[in-house]
Amino acid sequence: MNFAVLPPEINSARLFSGAGPGPVLAAATAWTGLAAELRSAAAAFLAVTSGLTGNSWRGPAAAVMSDVAASYVGWLSASGAHAEQAAEQAKTAAQVFEAARAVTVQPGLVAANRAQLVSLVGSNLFGQNAPAIATAEAQYEQMWAQDVVAMLDYHAGASSVAAALTPLSWPTQTLAGLAAPAAALGSVARSISFNVGFANAGQGNVGAANIGDFNLGLGNIGSGNVGSGNIGGINVGSGNRGSCNIGPGNLGDYNIGLGNLGDSSVGFGNAGDHNVGVGNAGFNNFGFANTGSNNIGIGLSGDGQVGIGALNSGTGNIGLFNSGTDNIELFNSGTGNFGIGNSxxxxxxxxxxxxxxxxxxxxxxxxxxxxxxxxxxNGAFWRGDHQGTGISYSVTIPAIPININETYSLDIPFTEDIGPRSIASFVIPRQSVTVIGIDLLYLGPITIPQINITGPGLRRC
Structure with missing residues (x-):
């Protein structure tokens, strides 16, 4: 099982859902009690047989019986030691589980991160949330890595515990003349299915009409299912067809939720893989009713979209009512615009x-x-080209006639510094489309900030 490809929603939910270490610790207690019972039985059997062969029962038959009894006492003692080993391994398995769950991200934190991302994306009309979105995604990736490490450590620890367990041996059957009946009884004993309930076929089932092993519930086909009508393995719920599903009616593997068709989805009614949300038909979507792939939002039909699909008709837009491509904000019909109403x-x-x-x-x-x-x-209301890039002007002083016969040239030096020029801020009032007193659509008010134009200095002598 490749835990690295599963999102933290699945890995965290697996470790924090279910009964936890309680059943394993209960099994450890049961194995400990069984070990004590086996050792007590061995001591009691040895005392009885020793008393018989040492006192009132003597002869060849007693000697043969004593040898067989000694072998059986040895098996009881060995089985007691085996039960103690199983108890210790069960305790170790519980400790491994607790250690893995301690370092696994809480499902609530994962859900809060995803909810925060949706909120940030939905309100990112002007791009102001881009740093926060990047931070949320980085935190999600850290959660993913943390859960993967926890699951790999848990898998390694559980595998080590399972490898340390040894099968229980059967007692030696050496009574002369009873070999065939004993063999027949042993064959019958081995064919008995240890099920609890009725109409179960397999081993370790609890319930009714289960086919397979270690199912808990009704009508399960497979192994390790909890619930009813599951076909597959390790499903928790009802009507699942696949493996490792949590919830009812999932068709696929590793789903958490209701009625998912695909693999590794979290939510309800998703048709695809690795979707988180409701009614997504695609891959790697987060949200509701997305039909593409890698979308975050609602009703998106393309790929890699962020927003509300019903209100955007273009491609790659972030915002509302955009009909162009790769626009950010509102009502843009062009390409690559940032703002409102750009065509x-x-x-x-x-x-x-x-x-x-x-x-x-x-x-x-x-x-x-x-x-x-x-x-x-640069500036405002220009009709030509390259306007407002600098300001220049000239002053002409005409000749001044005086009542003398001489003419003097009048040359007046001056220096003029042209400082910054500004166009004051102004507001375009709100425009709305109103039907029966209800504003169906509105734009504005739009505040145009002050526009500053800096000119050069001018000097003439």
Missing amino acids: GDYNTGYLNPGNYNTGLANSGDVNTGAFISGNYS
Whole structure:
């Protein structure tokens, strides 16, 4: 079993669900009691046979009986030692389980991490949660690694305990003339199935109509099932078909939940593998009703999506109502935009129909500012290209006539520093679509921050 490919939701749930070490410790107590009973029986049998052969019973038959009795006493003593060994190994198995569970991540912590991730992704309209999302994913990977190490240590410890156990031997049957009847009785004894209940076929079943070994419940086919109507092995629940499922109606392996079709899913009604949530049809989805793969959200139909699929019609979008590709936030119909209502490509801001703009409602390309219809400009309301990249002006002083016959040139030196220029912040009020007094859709209010433009200094002498 490869524990490394199972998410912490499954590994943690396995170690923290079920009866825990209680049944194993109870078995250890039972083995200890059996060891005491066997040793007591050996001592009592030895005392009785010694008294018979040493006093009233003598002759060849007594000698043969004494030899057989000594062999049986030896078997009782050896079986008592075997029972003590089994008790010690059961205690060791319980200790291994407790040690593994102590270092396993609590299922509640795993669920809290996944819930936090969904909350962060759902509110990450402006990308502000990216560091927190990365931190949550890193914590989840650490949980995964911690659970894998715990499960591998537990598997190694349990395997060591199982390897140390030896099979119980049968007593030697050496009475002359009774070899054939004893052999027949031994064959019958070995064919007895140690089941509790009725209509069970196999070994160690408790319940009714179980076919297999060590099933607990009704109508199970396989081994190690707990519940009813399971087909497979080590299922806990009812109506499972597969192995290592926890819950009812799972068709596959290593599922936790209800009605999962696939492998290693956690939740309800998932059709696929490694899904966490409800109604996912795909692979590695986290959320609800996703039909693609590697999605986090609700109703996503593509691959690698984050958000709510019913409200995004594009691909790779994060946010709501995006119809383009790889957009972040709201109402973007272009590609690679970050903001609201951008119909162009690779814009940062609001309502930009152009491309590579930063700001508001720029219809040109590569602009920084607002309402610019040109290209490569900074500022606001420019119509040409390369506007706002610097400011220059000139001052012309015409000739001044005076009532003398001489003309003097008037040269007035001056220095002008053009400081920063600013366009004040303004607000686009909220716009809404209202039907019968109910706002079905709204946008805004949108606050445009102050735009600062820095110009050069100018000096003339």
